Amino acid sequence: MTIWIRVLTARLRGLFGRGWTGHELEDEIELHIQMLTDRFIIKSMAPGDAEAAARRQFGNATLLRERHYEQRTLYIFATLWRDLCFGLRQLQRNRILTFVAITSLGLGIGANTAIFAAAKRVLFDTLPVASPHQLRMLTWVSGQEQPVPPVWGDVGPNDAGGLTGDAFSYPVLEEMRKRTDAVQALIAFKDAPMTVTIDGHPEMINAELISGNALESLGVKSALGRMLTPVDDLAPGSGPVVVISDGYWTQRFGRSPLVLGKAISLNGVPVTIAGVSSGRFSGLEMGSPMQIFVPLTMQPLILPRAQSGSVSLLDNSQSWWVQILVRMRPEIPDGRAQAELDASLRHAALPVLKRTSDLDRFHLQLQPGDRGLDYLRGEYARPSYVLLALAGLVLLLACLNLANLLLARSATRQRELSTRMALGASRGSIIRQMLTESLLLSSFGGAAGLLLGYLGRNVIPRLLMNSSGPELVHVQFDWRVLLFTLAISFATGIIFGLAPAWQSTRIAAHAGLRVSGGATANRHKLWFDKSLVISQIALSAMLLMGAGLFVHTLFNLNRIPLGFESNHVLLFRLRLPGARYTDAQMTTFFKQLEEKLASLPGVRSITANNIGIIGDGHSGSTLHVLGRPHEKDPARVQTNAIGADFFETLGIPILQGRAFNRHDTATSPKVAIVNRTLAQKFFLNENPIGKTFETDPEDVDGPIQIVGIAADTRYADLRSETPPTFYVPYVQKVDGPSRMMVELRTVADPNSVLPEVRGALESLDRDLPMLDVRTMKDQVRSTMADERALTQLAGGFSVLALALASIGIYGMMAYAVNTRTGEIGLRIALGARTSQVLARVLREAFWLTGAGIVLGLIAALWLTRFIRVMLYGLGNTDALTVGGTAVLLVSVSLIAAFAPARRASRIDPIRALRHD
């Protein structure tokens, strides 16, 4: 060990005192040879012969100097430095190659970096809390019939054929809290949008109600002031304090320390800001940043939900609304903790559950909680993978291009390399030097790519932003992204520099020094080059196919008949806070709003409805036709609570019966209009008009009579077939219209009436902000955001791919023509016509391209299955796209090959043969 250290230090010293020791050695060698010479002279040899003999006995002095030099310094650094300088000089000399290589690599790596940064958020990132892997999300599972009372939250089918949901009632939560031995901590939360009024200005924010112990258990520190404590969460209003997030503090308050103790109002309830959370923590819903954190027990004051006489959900076992995250004890396995919590759940819940036939299937299930409430992954996982794949293909293409360029250039350096090897350079050292060059190129490309990726980091999320989906914001550029870029650059340089380097040294020594062109000797290289070009074409074909499929899908989506008129309609959303409006006041508000807005010039008609007709999610309900037997599994239909002028405003024709009118009020008999699909499903051979049905009593109470049939429209999104839907007047619903979408049909451009609309709204309620203001056309477009994003990206990548592939073909053909100059000259001399030579070269390009296209299309068709769900309206093998791809690629390659082909046909046979 100590020997090693001594050697190392000696070598380090040698590295920096290089020149000096070299001279010492020279002196020693000179002396030694002199003394040898003297000895031979003494043995009576002639001086000239003596010296020659001395040198012979001494041995190869040059080699000695080399070995000595190698030994006494850290040789590796010296050669590395030399290789680096040489490499840089080479790059400077071949500017075109350097430029093309760095640009294409930069684009490829940049695209990958940007997409990786976004995809990381969707696929890998965890909540910025302490030990996220200890967290589990509580969910319940059941049989097919939902035993839990209607849930304010998500319920959906699970893989076992039953239902699963993530909302629990407060009494159940309190029961589970007693089980402190099973888990370390129980964190309860509920996310809800709220209106916050700061200094008299109202705005909508996302707030998270959380239990008092939450911030502490999650390890969230305070940047200012204090965090919420269990004391704040004892009883409603016991601690009217809130904590704001760091992001909100920066964005809204400019990080001013004055926020501490500031009095604001949340949904009309006065609260004080007690502190600011530090770091990136912004709530427990992945991807959706929360601005304000409120103690959970503030619910009755801030989010009152009138139910069975009380607005508080804290003691209501019939209302299931709160999400629960638990921090596991490391020593207790998941199975045991789940079993214990399950026992608590069933104990607390069974008395209130609906008596379904399979209550024994009702259990607790632990799900991973390191991402909290995760809507991002479901929504964006597939597009992320697709984008990563596309970007990967482009990078591969750029790398192949790099290999191609390096190969072409090493062909021109053949003589230099052969000379070197003849002079004694080892193959390893030459390969090392060429690898250094390719690593230099890939490093510059990587740096360029990093910059590009950073600049474009928000392009992907913006492209993918959907109106109804969760938002993919805050793409972080952290060390993992950097590592990713570094890794790719390095790998690229090595993998795609190695093959050309190795290839060029293979034939270097003997063949390269031959004066003649030596077409035969380069056959290997030609084959390698050909396979590179074929691969490039294949990758381009794959990218073009992808782009083509998305374009076709987008085209099909755009042509779907909506069922309503999307021109000249302005939309916006309003949320009336339950703290300031009773149900009756809500109805009055909308009645007044409708009257005010209808009277504006430029507004043809106005309506308000529960959910937007498209891009706004679903609103489902049950339907039971009176007079028919109850079904075990009541059918689910979609529903919308609408205003009187709904059909007129949206341009939906009424096929039979009548629309709603002023006579349908809260006190008049309950009526409904069904769409044609529902009519056909439930009343196949009868006239639905006049029949009565009932639905969920929480929605509409009592029998409802059908008074009209409306035409079918798309519902929620463009792709799904129209579901059976019924419409009821919102005045006849049990709940007041707290969350409504308002639609205005305008005479001219919808945006032109915006100022007047704002004025009208303000005259009714100054504290009510307008949300999501947009035109119907924009709304429709936003439902296709994913497809459009992918189309644009795939399209962009394809253009890049085509550019790279054509460079590849051009280079390949030019090289082939170059090396076969002799052969072509001979043919021309023997009588070949110009056109024949031209055709020959073009034909070769054509076959190369053909091979590439076939390979690429086969791969693409096989890969299509993974994106099948994202496509729309295409057959199994979209002939149009396939044909288009082939034609495009062939044309591009023929054009690229044209210049070399023409040069070949213009070869002067005399000069060509003489050159040989």
Added chain:
Amino acid sequence: MTAEKSEVLQGTLDLMILKTLHALGPQHGFGIARRIEQVSEDVLTLNEGTVYTSLLRLQQRGWIVAKWGASENNRKARYYSITKIGLKQLAVETENWERISGVIARVLSLQGEK
């Protein structure tokens, strides 16, 4: 093959140089080469220049030190002498060598019995 031979030779050359310096005291490269030539009775024919590579190795390991001085003919020469740890290394190497050659001798005599 040449690489192997030179490596083996390198190791034994180190040993020989150490021994030479130990026996003859401070020497310059030429003197060391003469001594080796003498002792090996010309059986070991090597390029004399390789002595210097060995000398560098031994220097780097701290087993010998070098000093400039005057040669017999008053020419500037570099004299090498063995150090204390060099002496220790010499003892270790000698013991190793004797052990190994003993083992090999026994193995070879074993083969003869068959």
